[in-house]
Amino acid sequence: MAKNLTARATDYSRWYNELVVQADLADNSAVRGCMVIKPYGYAIWERIQADLDARFKETGHVNAYFPLFIPKSYFSKEASHVEGFAKECAVVTHYRLKNDPNGKGIVVDETAKLEEELIVRPTSETIIWDTYRDWIQSYRDLPLLINQWANVVRWEMRTRLFLRTTEFLWQEGHTAHATSEEAVAEAVQMLHVYGDFVENVMAIPVLRGVKSTNERFAGALETYCIEAMMQDGKALQAGTSHFLGQNFAKAFDVKFQNKEGKVEHVWATSWGVSTRLMGALIMTHSDDNGLVLPPKLAPDQVVIVPIYRGEEELALVEAVAKNLQAQLRAAGIRVKYDGRDTHKPGWKFNEYELKGVPVRIAIGPRDVANGVVEVARRDTLSKESLPMEGLAASVSVLLEEIQTNLFAKAVAFRNSTTKSVDTWEAFEAALDEGGFVMAHWDGTPETEEKIKERTKGTIRCIPLDSPDEVGACILTGNPSTRRVAFARAY
RNA sequence: CGGGAUGUAGCUCAGGUGGUAGAGUACACGUCUGGGGGGCGUGUGGUCGCACGUUCGAAUCGUGUCAUCCCGACCA
DSSP states (O other), X not given: OOSSOOOTTTOHHHHHHHHHHXXXXXXXXXXXXXXXXXXXXXXXXXXXXXXXXXXXXXXXOEEOOOOSEXXXXXXXXXXXXXXXXXXXXXXXXXXXXXXXXXXXXEEXXXXXXXXXXXXXXXXXXXXXXXXXXXXXXXXXXXXXXEEEEEEEEOOOSSOBTTTBOSEEEXXXXXXXXXXXXXXXXXXXXXXXXXXXHHHHTSOOOEEEEEOOGGGSOTTOSEEEEEEEEOTTXXXXXXXXXXXXXXXXXXXXXXXXXXXXXXXXXXXXXXXXEETHHHHHHHHHHOBTTBOOOOTTTOSOSEEEEEXXXXXXXXXXXXXXXXXXXXXXXXXXXXXXXXXXXXXXXXXXXXXXXXXXXXXXXXXXXXXXXXXXEEEEETTTOOEEEEESTTHHHHHHHHHHHHHHHHHHHHHHHHHXXXXXXXXXXXXXXXXXXOSOEEEEOOSOHHHHHXXXXXXXXXXXXXXXXXXXXXXXXXXXXXXXXXXXXXXXXX
8 A cells, every 4th residue: 555645445535635646646736726737647638638639630620729818798698608607707807017116016007907807718608609700601601610728717616636626727619500400419429529538548437418407507408418436436527518509609699691591590519528537537546556547548558667786687677678668669558667776666666556557567687587577557456477578469468458447347336336216215325325326306406406405416417328217206206207317426 | 605623844743831943754975775665874954824913032822814624505
């Protein structure tokens, strides 16, 4: 067990906070609620970005960039949207500082007040739709499929590294379509892009579903989401995709002429995932020894640690190790050779475990003599001796096995903590135990609200694949046609 | 924004009833070492969160302020 890391069973949330810092992913910054994403954490985010970006391109999207600042007046154009975000917006009121005439420091120059205050974007719908109005005239301009990678600011009261920070990084897609059907299809398509990515690359199983009215994005007609289950039994929304109907098109007067020459408002979607995915990654796979990374996301998939005493052994071991490194690299494996003489092997072992490197290879004089290496896998913490001959091939296989195993373990956990219940008592007990609770609900916002007040459990989603099933609402006993997924959530 | 707790070395913390700051760890150097966070020796490192006040004297007492953490209301 890691020396300085609190065990999950002792205090899960402390474990998370310590792990993020100790694994060198991020730090709290001087600004409340904001984080410094450190190089190792950022390297993982870059891999997430790169993979997702390729998937966006494959589905026909292009990247663009819209401003950080949004005129305040834009915000009031779409009523439910304002209501959703007004309470957490940072506002720019001045554009100049000056030296304090009374002495120390620097103060806001009150004479430099902005005519119209600027909002630091909490999301970009308003500025984007204000821009789209000028870009769209005809059905020939549609669909408009744009994504942007950006930072946004939401003035949260309680923050946690990656899970909820005042400023966070994300991607937001904003698309315009000629028909409602096409826009819905886009929103659903992106939901599946997210689902496939999170499951296949991040090895995190997710429920794909639809949000209830209460949980829907402010300004959307329908919100699709992927929901993941963390090790402590709490659900985490990992991505959302919204069908916005014509709400923003009407608010910003974005119209096009169809083939018949008739003028119509366009149909919209927006979809996003954020650095919160890093939190999901950590809380899905990691253990009491530290971070566990799926090979597809690990900045270093393999690390080679030389074991030696004295210059002679080092020279012998290092030559072999570097040769193996070259072979693994040639096979497309991201492999690091740690030749630092400032740390001892045991220290390095612990460090790479803390940082979640999937495979560790140790090579000492004995191994060189026997033509083998010691291969340790992070997911199971097991070690075995493998021949140097054909190592690149066996490590490739091993990496795939680890990727598969992590996903399988996460699925097994998710399934074992998912319960179907039919009575209120069982429902409350299941929520307390953690995990998804599949239960009947009468479909009304009032009932959902009451359940939330009583149990702190919310409807995470109405799964897309949940079968029709006649039943009675867990709270009211009113008729229901299918089960929905409840859980306590982050 | 309410309720609670805490701010002392990079980190974790000790310093009853006021008298000018200490340990572990980390870091630096030397040495023995090296297959799971090494041993020994020497050394560096702190305007005690900040401001004001009480006092001959404040890490210690008082007031204010800022920050962090935990618990609630809001959220990706």
